[in-house]
Amino acid sequence: MTRKGRLWTAARTRRLVQVAFLVLFAGLVLAARPQPGGETSHLVEVFFHFDPLILIATWLSAHALYAGALLALVTIVLTLVVGRVFCGWICPLGTIHAAAGRFLRWVWPERKHADHWSRWQLAKYYVLIAMLVMAVLGTHWVCVFDPLVFLYRTTTTALLPATQWAVESGSTAVFQWDPGVGPARLTAVTEPVYGFLRDNVFVIPKQGFLGGGLIFGLFFVTLLLNRYRARFWCRYLCPLGALLGVFAWRPLMRRAVREENCNRCDLCGMACHGAAVRPVSNPSGEAGAEERVGNPSHWIASECLGCFNCTDACRRDALGFTVSLPGRKAAPVRSVDLSKRGTLGAILGGLAALALFRTTPQSRGHTFHPRLMRPPGSRPEREFLARCTGCGLCMKVCPTGGLQPAWTEAGLEGLWTPRLVPQIGYCDYNCSLCGQVCPTQAIAELELDEKQKTRIGLAAFDITRCIPYAYARDCMVCEEHCPIPDKAIYFLEVEIQDRSGGKKTMKQPHVDPDKCIGCGVCENVCPYKDRPGIRVSSANESRHPDNQPILPEGSPY
């Protein structure tokens, strides 16, 4: 596609920049991990702060603005000046889709064909309108499909754990087999590589996420769609793309056609990533059939990703980008025309979707899901759902791997939001990382001593399973691990009869509801690995006065 006689082209520069941002994004994903000192850099959330969709949606739904997110104004100004270059040059998900498209066309070639604007590209605008309506009424669902969030979640819950599985099981197999020739062992190579990845990339051994495969499935389907239309996600679905499209309605940088050079060959149209050229006859109405295709002057700024594929593809130097300044004749720009009917439909659709989300007893506040234990510092559920994007950053930094994406526990509205699953990992007493990294502060940042007093649930023994109760044998592993200095789990010595009628003194554990903070380490270390003899439920959580069944001892007044 290189233009004749030119070795280096704008599109190549763009690809370099794209790869650089993708590497930066991946680096920030890997950098977001539990640190022994407990502190982590706010840099790990920086991509989200540049995201105007998160800024606007959080402002609409939670009426919250936070300093870091104002960086998104940079993206907005950039878009006002040069259009959707964020999509074309920066967005790491966009880069992956562009690469996937190239790859799919390489393994599964197709004939070059015109790939022009389709009205279906309006879908993303209607989806954005519907979701912003939902945001105004207090849900953050639009961000769940933000491209950066989508990629972060997929990387954290699926791509990295899959890689980890491959590295761990592969190297363990080599370790146990220990093949070699004479004194040269294969493990001399595999063990250091494995050790490096274990200590610097994976950090938590055997990490896994509930439903990671399904999250990957969604990602994979969107990748495959690139074979049907280049950058399918970016063109038809992406809510951030739609938002930036609004800001790119009349950018200063515009594409201009040198009519005298253009022969309507449509090479530019075939190379266009965003399908930004509209195949209509020219506005004067006197166009012939040959005018219907390949007229590059029908350029829709909102759909252009600024990828420079068109200028690269043009063999006759008929295309160029110019800056339109006041006093200079601006190059013509066409708009996406949202219909009144479609817009009204989107608004009503958003209302209907939210109404249906809120029909569950849980969302009406009648009940609380026993296994919806939110990370410490989480705001009350309604406010939490107004902020949480489901990006998975908290899950990535959780040092025990216990924060998992919710599927049904928080309703459809809370899809992929974080919850603690104590059997997988508990809430570490000396850690407050999740609140430190949460980009929208759905999990408030707590000082460690404050966090150590924040209740996220309450433990209760299942005396039909707990070993000292059910089988009259010693155990007490839970008591040993309870991190509360004065122990929320204590034991009473009781005299029981054994099978032969003899008397025996046993230590039977109990939970002190005034001391338990619901960290779940008891459930995690219980010898039962299927259904523990002690389990934590969301009861008593600090954030919901209505979910506190136990009257504290001693008056709080």
Next chain:
Amino acid sequence: MGTWSRRGFLVRSAAGISAAAAGPLLAFGADPSKPADMAIARWTGNKDLTAKELQKAATQLTESALAGLGGLGRFVRKGDKVWVKPNIGWDRAPELAANCNPDVVATVVRLCFEAGAKVVKVGDNPCDLAAKTYVTSGIPAAVRPLGAEVVFLDRSRFRETAIKGERVKTLPVYPEILDCDLVINIAVAKHHGLANATLCMKNYMGVIEKRNTFHQAMPVCVADLTRFMKPRIAILDAVRILKAHGPKGGNPADVAIKTTVAAGIDLVALDALGAEILGKKPTDIPIIVKGQEVGLGKIDYRSLAPKEIAVS
């Protein structure tokens, strides 16, 4: 596997030789000029020690206790690979006495190198998150400058090993530990909710996995594991002890400063001493009783004529 590796052979013969050497030593244990089989170093100086002075005292106590045993040269040969196994169980600072005193551990590491050890590895299998626990314990920072290798035990590198005990038949044991010529057990004296006290024998629970079922029959399981480990030397760290809410603790009020370090070849005797320091009767601690029952040592540690050393 049936065959003996070269290292395994060396370990076993070293164990045999030292056992043979221990015979005559036992006979002369009462002779003050001969090295004892148990030495107790107690601080008799100023009671109100600053943090810095306590560090110095811990170092001196450890040096004295090991000197009373005849020096680490009795156990470490030139070129040996030594595993120092302190208690690094919990994500708690040294002041909370949930882990071994870093200065005691560092002194042992230094004396190992002075006795000719080629490699000294330090590691435990913490109950809390290893990466955090190691840092909080202060032990890596104390031993790394001395040249010791701080090892994190990798969950997927434990190997199911025959224990052939009374109750425990096999366990996942960390092979790198068994690979060493000597394991030096350093235990901190702590209260323990279930076992009443955790001391030297129970400290071996840090070389294995699948230990949470041990609680159902703690004394016999710990005795099985201790016999499997064939202990040759252990050090009891009672510089700070945890009197209540053990083994994890967390409340400074539960910590007492006892400024005592003991070393010996009989773990039951050391544990009996530790129980007394904790204010308990050794016979009230089932692990210690079981230890004597299976022949791991003597509860009546005074019968070993331990060398009492006053340090100030």
